[in-house]
Amino acid sequence: MSREFPDFIDPWKAADGRRTFSGTMPIKRMQRLLPLLAPAGNYGDASFEARLSYDRQGLLTIRLDVEAGLPLVCQRSLAPYVENVKRRSYLAVIEDVAQEKSLPEHYDPVLVENRRMALLDIVEEELLLAVPQVPKNPEIEVIEISTDGKVESRSNTEQEKTHRPFAGLAGLMRTETED
Numbered sequence: 001m002s003r004e005f006p007d008f009i010d011p012w013k014a015a016d017g018r019r020t021f022s023g024t025m026p027i028k029r030m031q032r033l034l035p036l037l038a039p040a041g042n043y044g045d046a047s048f049e050a051r052l053s054y055d056r057q058g059l060l061t062i063r064l065d066v067e068a069g070l071p072l073v074c075q076r077s078l079a080p081y082v083e084n085v086k087r088r089s090y091l092a093v094i095e096d097v098a099q100e101k102s103l104p105e106h107y108d109p110v111l112v113e114n115r116r117m118a119l120l121d122i123v124e125e126e127l128l129l130a131v132p133q134v135p136k137n138p139e140i141e142v143i144e145i146s147t148d149g150k151v152e153s154r155s156n157t158e159q160e161k162t163h164r165p166f167a168g169l170a171g172l173m174r175t176e177t178e179d
Contacts, residue, residue: 005050008116011093015052015060021119022049027068030124036131038071038080048123060093061107066126074137081137085130091122 005021014021027033027043037043046068055061066089069082092107094100100109110122 005119007120008118009052010115011052011060011062011112011117012115015054015093018051018053020049020051023047025120025123027070027127029120030127033070033124033127033131036072036128038073040071040080043071044069046123046127048119048126050119050122057104059103059107062091062093062110062122064089064091064122064126066123066130068127070127070131072131072135074140075134076136077140079137081135081139083130083132083135085127087126087130089126093117 005023009019009021024045024047026045027037030046034043046066048067049065051063053061053063065087067084067086069084071080072083073079074081090107091110092103093112094103094109095112097111103109110117
């Protein structure tokens with residue numbers, strides 16, 4: 001783990017000094033993220049860079065870059081795989097929830113209390129947003145499906161086609177109304 005940053009910062013002091021914090025954090029320290037990951041012994045690290053400054057409107061902003069390899073369970077094959085995450089976000093620091101309404105759309109809010117912000121929290125939040133709702137390993141080309149002892153193979157493109165169970169009814173309805 002690289003320690004070029006403190007656990008907690010005062011974002012206003014950091015922005016006044018145009019500070020940049022960077023380093024790596026062990027994923028196993030991210031308690032909200034862990035339940036979403038595949039069970040593994042070593043989760044690795046997440047690297048990040050956070051640049052604090054003020055924008056033209058005087059808002060305290062953070063440009064956050066995060067990279068990590070998240071071990072997930074593929075919902076097609078139920079096998080673990082690594083989802084490579086690389087995100088850049090623009091955050092605006094607020095002290096009250098009411099301030100969120102006045103933020104420009106391109107900023108995500110970060111609520112700070114008592115002028116203390118944990119860098120681990122904002123990095124973990126970015127990784128939580130990067131976890132797909134239904135994890136699918138993009139490297140799996142063919143899925144074998146077994147029903148009633150028969151084994152079928154389907155490619156990803158076959159599975160991604162939309163199944164329309166009532167598509168044939170449209171033709172039946174036309175012929176009945178024409179009679």
